[in-house]
Amino acid sequence: MSGFVKICGLSTAETVDASVARGASHVGFVFYPRSPRNIAPAAAGNLIARLPDHVVPVALTVDADDATIAAILAEAPVKMLQAHGSESPERVADLRRRFGLPVMKAIGIADPADVARAHDYEAVADLLLLDAKAPKKGLPGGNGLAFDWGLIANEGWSRPWFLAGGLTPDTVAEAIRIAGARAVDVSSGVESAPGVKDIGLIAAFLAAARSQFEE
Ligand SMILES: O=C(O)c1ccccc1NCC(=O)[C@H](O)[C@H](O)COP(=O)(O)O
Numbered sequence: 001m002s003g004f005v006k007i008c009g010l011s012t013a014e015t016v017d018a019s020v021a022r023g024a025s026h027v028g029f030v031f032y033p034r035s036p037r038n039i040a041p042a043a044a045g046n047l048i049a050r051l052p053d054h055v056v057p058v059a060l061t062v063d064a065d066d067a068t069i070a071a072i073l074a075e076a077p078v079k080m081l082q083a084h085g086s087e088s089p090e091r092v093a094d095l096r097r098r099f100g101l102p103v104m105k106a107i108g109i110a111d112p113a114d115v116a117r118a119h120d121y122e123a124v125a126d127l128l129l130l131d132a133k134a135p136k137k138g139l140p141g142g143n144g145l146a147f148d149w150g151l152i153a154n155e156g157w158s159r160p161w162f163l164a165g166g167l168t169p170d171t172v173a174e175a176i177r178i179a180g181a182r183a184v185d186v187s188s189g190v191e192s193a194p195g196v197k198d199i200g201l202i203a204a205f206l207a208a209a210r211s212q213f214e215e
Contacts, residue, residue, distance in 0.1 A: 002182075002213045002214060003176070003181070003182045003183055003184070003209065003210075003212075003213035004025040004026060004162070004182065004183035004184075005023065005024050005025055005026070005183070005184055005185075005186075005205070005206055005209050005210075006024065006025065006026035006027065006028055006058065006162060006183070006184070006185040006186075007019040007024045007026075007027055007028065007186060007187075007190060007197075007202060007205075007206075008027075008028030008030070008037075008058075008060065008142070008164075008185055008186065008187040009028060009029075009030050009035070009037035009060075009142060009187040009191075009195070009197070010027050010028065010029060010037075010039075010047065010197060011029075011037060011039045011043070011047075011195070011197070012047075012197070013046075013047060013050060014199060015197040015199060015202060016047045016050055016051070017050065018199040018202050018203065019055075019202055019206075020050075020051065020052060020055055022202060022203045022206040022207070023206050023210060024055060024202075024206060025054075025055065025056065025183075026055065026056045026057075026058055026080070026185075027047075027051065027055060027056075027057055027058065028057075028058045028059075028060050028082060028185070028187075029044040029047070029048075029057065029058070029059055029060065029076060029078070030060045030142070031044075031059055031060060031061050031064070031068075031072050031076075032060065032061065032062045032084075032139075032140075034139065035139060035142060035195075036194040036195030037142060037187065037194075037195045041071065041072045041074070041075035041076040042075045042076075044057075044059070044072075044075070044076035044078075045075045045076045045077065048076060048077055048078065056079045056080055057076075057077075057078045057079055057080070058078055058079070058080045058081070058082050058104065059072055059073070059076060059078040059080070059081055059082065060082040060084050060141075061081065061082070061083065061084065061085070062084050062085035062140050062141075063085030063086060063087060064085075066098060069081070069095070069098075069099060070099075073099065078101070079101065079102075080101055080102045080103070080104060080126075080127075081095055081099060081101050081102070081103045081104070082103075082104045082105075082106060082129065083095060083103055083104070083105050083106065083125075084106040084129075084140055084141050085140055087105065089120055089121055089123070089124045089125075090124075092105050092121060092124045092125050093124040096124070096126070102126035102127065103124075103125050103126055103127075104125065104126065104127040104128065104129050104162070105121045105124075105125040105127075105128055105129065106128075106129040106131050106141060106164070107121065107128060107129070107130060107131065108131055108132060108133030108134055109130050109131065109132065109133060109147045109151055109152065109165075110132070110133040110147060111151070112151065114133065114151075115151055115152060115155060118130060119157075121159075122157065122158045122159050125159060126159065126160075127159055127160045127161060127162065128157065128159055128160075128161040128162070129161065129162045129164050129185060130147075130152060130161055130162070130163055130164065130165075130179075131147075131164040131165045131185075132145040132146055132147040132164075132165030132166055133147065141164075141187075142187045142188060143166075143188065144166050144187075144188030144189060145165055145166045146165050146166030146167070146171070146175070147165050147166075149163070149174075149175050149178040149179040150178060152179050152180075153178055153179060153180060154180065155180075160182075160183065161181070161183065162181070162183040162184060162185045163175060163176070163179050163181035163183065163184050163185070164184070164185035164186070166188070166189065167184055167185070167186045167189050167205070168186075168189035168190075168201075168205070169189065169190075169201060169204035169205045169207075169208050170208075171189075172184055172186070172189075172205060172208045172209050172212065173208050173209070173211065173212035176209065176212045176213065177212060177215075182213070184209055186205055189201070189205065190202045190205050
């Protein structure tokens with residue numbers, strides 16, 4: 001595939017295998033106890049052991065401290081960290097230094113000021129993940145909410161970036177086209193219920209993304 005697709009919030013061997021078989025480039029594991037997708041580090045480690053080398057396992061954390069991240073890495077050998085809380089640019093730089101892994105910083109987008117704020121992370125993050133802004137109450141991500149893709153159309157970025165937020169097999173092609181994305185991330189849009197990934201939806205999402213990337 002000429003673009004990248006990350007399936008986030010996986011927790012079973014079947015859905016990991018289906019994601020790999022259908023061409024996912026990245027798979028995400030959520031380490032956030034309040035999430036319906038939360039996974040124990042040892043369980044994530046078992047799933048990571050199934051991955052071929054070309055698929056990047058990503059650990060999603062929310063404002064996690066060093067000890068928490070170290071405990072995750074001890075059992076789940078991911079190749080990338082996803083900082084999905086209100087981590088400052090300084091904290092992102094610190095995470096890269098401490099753990100020696102690339103860091104993808106998630107930024108919630110609702111208006112042009114958020115787009116400007118996302119640029120503040122270009123100097124310190126390896127990748128950006130442009131997501132819908134989370135509601136004040138509820139989870140900081142994985143809410144199945146989309147943002148106005150026009151806000152980032154024609155925006156130039158000095159780092160690779162993923163488009164996320166409420167993408168589904170039905171909307172991902174249009175989102176890629178409008179935003180000009182070369183990488184997309186999905187969680188709720190490939191679930192039959194919160195935290196329950198659906199193999200058919202994963203296949204449909206990857207097929208839709210792939211055909212749009214190849215346009
Ligand atoms: O998935 C969660 O439960 C979660 C919890 C806390 C922070 C982030 C979380 N998920 C983020 C993602 O899975 C995605 O990177 C992104 O937000 C897109 O999610 P969705 O809108 O559900 O496709």
